[in-house]
Amino acid sequence: MGEIVFHIAILAALGFFYNDTLSIDTTRITDVVGAAGFPKAIIVLTFVLTAISLYFVFRKYIEESHKNIGKKLVIEELNVQFLGLIGSVVAFIFVSEWLGYFPTSILLVFFIMFLLGQRKISKIFITSIVTSVVFTLIFGKLLHVPLPRGIGFIQELSFLLY
Amino acid sequence: MFDFSLMLEALYVIFTPTNLSFVIGGMMIGVLFGSLPGISASMGIVLMLPFTYYMGIIPSCILLVALYVGASYGGSITAIMFNTPGTPEACARTFDGYPMAQQGKAGRALGLAMSGSAIGSIFSVFAMLFLAPFLSQVALKIQSAEYFALTILGIACIASVGSKNLIKAVITGLIGIMIALIGMDPMTGVTRMTFGSLSLLGGVEFIPVMIGAFAMAEILKQIIDRHETKSFDGDTQVKMETLTLKELFIYKVTIIKSAIIGTLIGILPGTGGSIAAIVSYGEAVRSAKDKARFGKGAEEGVLAPETANNAAAGGAMVPTLVLGIPGSPTTAIILAAFVLQGLQPGPQLMKEQPLLLYAIFFSMLLASIVVFFVARVAVKGFAQVLKLPYSVLAPVIVMFSIIGAFAVSNDMGEVWMMLGFGLFGYFMKKYDFSPATLILGLVLGRMMEENFRRQLLLSEGDYSEFFTRPLTLLIFGFTALVIFSPMVATYMKKRKLKKTITIEE
Known part of the structure; x- marks a missing residue:
């Protein structure tokens, strides 16, 4: 069932993109294909192939449906670790703007290790600090990547490190 | 043809202690830059530029080209160990390199990559040394029609990359082109x-998409796979076996073919190592007797793209030095660095600065040899990382993914992009779509469209130009070979089997 939903999502996204190609300005003519020609052709071709693939998937689903009678529908992605990992990256994006890269990365590593079943607090603590220090120094200090510094006094402190 | 006294002088210059330390140091810095996702060889060279202001012309050129050689190899480290390709060139190395690492053969995969990269570089340096003026003239004859044919050849490799389900592989390849x-x-x-977004005006950055579709997707997949068994804390078995020269000899045909493909594609201005790596991987699959091994940890699958990528890196130096036309984004920066030093790469360079040219050739050669020997020792150290429990490894990969995506344009929007493609990549893997072909389409898409339309513009809308130019026909012919030869081989095999059964009956 999930595969069917995935195919439909692809088809919907393709429709969305195709709709946008209709508004491409084609008044500036340079070549016979034009600005919209290539994207439209690619989208139509992808749509047709995805529809064919959906047909095969649907046929397979119907053929195998009798095997699934009485079975409970399980969505394996609905587990704490899977959703927790995605949530932690989302939280990182938002929180790092406020807390800065270094403290947020410590929290992120700490959280993911705990999420994946690591229960030795000392190990989690050391790993999260060492990882964050190494990443901050390599990318922030050595390679001059402008890592988020946070706000207020955290921003001031960040200048001491990177 | 060759001035041997100049060659000897160039060797003498390189083997001075200072220059030798620049070769080794540059190579090692290059490996470090290449191995960090989001930090490309171009960025490494840009960061080293200020240090070269105060050096002489020859030492600075030696340092930069050695860094360039090192970075070309470095990309394979994270690609093989974490499934995190830091550059589009490194993408093809994940196809079989990561499965090998998962099977506990990280040391061997890295050894193969290192050997392939060294041999590819050495081959292209010799090609550069002996054929530079001739090859650069050939490269000048290449027009949009040939470039378009070349992208079609690259796309044709979808057949070899997406062997699990061809229709799904083509779908993801086309989605890549669309993106x-x-x-x-x-x-x-x-x-x-x-969709009205200003940040998308410059197009979609490759690196966040690649990191998402490969590294992030892999972590999500591992979480689902390990969730049932709760095996997040178990050590991964890593065999420390590396590669002997004797074992490497078995793959001589793959290596030679990949080196030739890499050098030839690298010479074409604007193509770079990604197409070379993909085409040589496709050729390795096409010519293999047992194609089913590919994608599951075939050694040729690591060796072929790695050799071609590094051969392309050397090949790209030919038009850069001889014509003043950079063969890749990285060589464009090297070109800029040379100009900063007061040099003018181009046809005059060979006449005016022959010593410098030989010094560059030999420093690349030396850096490649150093990669071959030094990296053999370093491989064991790199592979040890995989011995860490997954609960430690996963957050490190997540950090690499986040910072690799962010560092591309210093924008959190790229991290969103990485996460989005991480989820998309996870479902692609789950339902047998191919993340590799997505990247293939992404890398080749723009080049394909540009050259197709440019050729139509040149020919005033005449499509026959694509089928009348000899070189285009040759590339299309090879494309047909890539697409149809597996089908013909399967047909012949079935026919032979049928015949045998009939005779037995």
Whole structure:
């Protein structure tokens, strides 16, 4: 069932993109294909192939449906670790703007290790600090990547490190 | 043809202690830069530029080209160990390199990559040394039609990359092309499929998409796989076996073919190592007797793209030095660095600065040899990382993914992009779509469209130009070979089997 939903999502996204190609300005003519020609052709071709693939998937689903009678529908992605990992990256994006890269990365590593079943607090603590220090120094200090510094006094402190 | 006294002088210059330390140091810095996702060889060279201001012309050129050689190899480290390709060139190395690492053969995979990269570089340096003027003249004859044919050849490799389900592989390849077309139209400058977002005007960055579709997707997959068994804390078995020279000899045909493909593609201005790596991987699959091994940890699958990528890196130096036309984004920066030093790469360089040219050739050669020997020892150290429990490894990979995506344009929007493609990549893997072909389309899409339309513009809308130019026909012929030879081989095999059964009956 999930595969069917995935195919439909692809088809919907393709429709969305195709709709946008209709508004491409084609008044500036340079070549016979034009600005919209290539994207439209690619989208139509992808749509047709995805529809064919959906047909095969649907046929397979119907053929195998009798095997699934009485079975409970399980969505394996609905587990704490899977959703927790995605949530932690989302939280990182938002929180790092406020807390800065270094403290947020410590929290992120700490959280993911705990999420994946690591229960030795000392190990989690050391790993999260060492990882964050190494990443901050390599990318922030050595390679001059402008890592988020946070706000207020955290921003001031960040200048001491990177 | 060759001035041997100049060659000897160049060797003498390189083997001075200072220059020798620049070769080794540059190579090692290059490996470090290449191995960090989001930090490319170009960025490494840019960061080293200020240090070269105060050096002489020859030492600075030696340092930069050694860094360039090291970075070409470095990309394979994270690609093989964490499934995190830091550059589009490294993408093809994940196809079989990561499965090998998962099977506990990380040391061997890295050894293969290192050997392939060294041999590819050495081959291209010799090609550069002996054929530079001739090859650069051939490269000048290449037009848009040939470039378009070349992208079609690259796309044809979908057949070899997406062997699990061809139709799904083609779908993801086309989605990749569609994503590559987002942004400003290169011919007219109008916006396309940006949905009003200003950050998409310049197009979609490859690296966050790649990191998402490979590294993030892999972590999500591992979480689902390990969730049932709760095996997040178990050590991964890593065999420390590396590669002997004797074992490497078995793959001589793959190595030679990949080195030739890499050098030839690298010479073409604007192509770079990604196409070379993909085409040579496709050729390795096509010519293999047992194609089913590919994608599951075939050694040729690591060796072929790695050799071709590094051969392309050397090949790209030919038009850069001889014509003043950079063969890849990285060589464009090297070109800029040379100009900063007061040099003018181009046809005059060979006449005016022959010593410098030989010094560059030999420093690349030496850096490649150093990679071959030094990295053999370093491989064991790199592979040890995989012995860490997954609960430690996963957060490190997540950090690499986040910072690798962010560092591309210092924008959190790229981290969103990485996460989005991480989820998309996870479901692609789950339902047998191919993340590799997505990247293939992404890398080749824009180049394909640009050259197709440019050729039509040149021929005033005449499509026959694509089928009348000899070189284009040759590339199309090879494309047909890539697509149809597996089908013909399967047909012949079935026929032979049928015949045998009939005779037995």
